[in-house]
Amino acid sequence: MNQLYDLLIGPFADFAFMKRGLVACLALALGAGPVGVFLVLRRMSLIGDTMAHSVLPGAAIGFMLAGLSLPAMGLGGFLAGLLVALISGLVSRYTHQKEDASFAAFFMISLALGVLLVSTHGSTVDLMHVLFGTILAVDDAALMLMAGVATVSLLLFAVIYRPLVAECFDSAFLRSVGGKGGLVHTLFLMLVVLNMVSGFQALGTLMAVGLMMLPAVAARFWVRQVWSLAAVASLVAFISGYAGLVLSYRFDLPSGPAIVLTAGMLYLVSLLIGPRGGLISNRTRQRHLAH
């Protein structure tokens, strides 16, 4: 019993940085769950990745101006991400180029610019910090930012839920009845960028997307409604955060990859045993049909 306590609860009771890390995971999970689910539903799974990298130059400029301060880097990253999303949207609107192609172009420009800025004005350590994050170094300011982002995300999702679902399901219909599909799409992209920024302090720009996408695609094997998908995705994200922290503490692993790998494991388990189209449930259903 004591051993179990030492493994599962002890680290969080004894160390403030573990406690903060856990709270950060909860905040991240609440926002990342619904964001990831809607990214998947909009068939923008890979665009999330793209957006994550595009925040880098903004974060780097924030770092150059204010040092290792999350509000400055966060604001810079948020503006850079929004700018890339906006320009890509405009390009796809006014030329024949599709949104994913223009996204890819601008994020590469943005990422290269970011790496250039960080490596000329910072050290390799800083670059590693921005790319991979350190959830165990989350300070109070960062925690407030994450909690704020989670709160804003959940409130805004509640406001735009109905039009966002309609827009994802059948955007032509929503536009035909005068629904503000474009506005809803823009607000949603803003939430994506906001949650990226919130995630990069803890997990880094490379890993932040993992905590959005893996729980969202895992949830698909458990439930079949948009709201329940979002809830399950948040739950999976939080479990991944908790288990990832425990593993990283116990085996002295870097926390970001440990969290995202745990989410990956949960995805693979869902893929296998999920009751909604998981591999095992599909097989047993086929066997029933064969009789």
Next chain:
Amino acid sequence: MSMTSIVTLQDLTVAYERHPAIHHISGSFAQGSLTAIVGPNGAGKSTLIKTIIGLLSPAQGKVTLNGMKAADAAFLPQSTTIDDSFPISVMDVVLMGLWRKVGAFRSIGRKERKIALDALALVGLAEFEGRNFGSLSAGQRQRVLFARLVAADSPLILLDEPFTALDARTTLDLLRLVQSWHEQGRTVIAVLHDFEQVRRFFPDSLLLARELIAWGPTETVLTADNLKKARAMSEAWDEDAEICLGIGE
């Protein structure tokens, strides 16, 4: 014509990147008419219907709706534009038809649910409300989308290829529903491919080949001569051909 028109097109031209998809179309749909839009592939049939509903803007000319806004019309997009694996219940899809009344924020109560349930019963899907849209067959999904149109209760209904890839039974049931809308005095405009279907069920037709070939009673529109003319025009199309100089930017 003595009847009042509900949709009037005046010299309507719609272009994609300055290449006209349809040009210089004028005429009107009478209130309560049942019209099929037909023509070869690439003739601009979907473009025309999307412009009427306001999804595309004319490069030149205009669409006038009589006594209603475009947002009050009920529209069925091509089924390929809808994500059929989307995690949504049948009930929620049908309730979307009430958008004009409930919009993004107003609550959905017993009255709205009753409208949706009645609409489902009308398309032969009573007690399907709790099912997942993605778990249905293609025919059942199209019935659900027709129930959404029923729930919208609009005087003007626009259908973009409503019967493509459907089984014969579903097609016939849904055609009967379209006829009942016609009998109730609603105006229905549908993009169709099957000329036999059009001759049997649609009193009026509009034959399109980027330009208007003919518009009026179906038997005077779907003549051998007109169809030959439409086909000849479609064979002459070249995607990178003329930029219509008549279009102002």
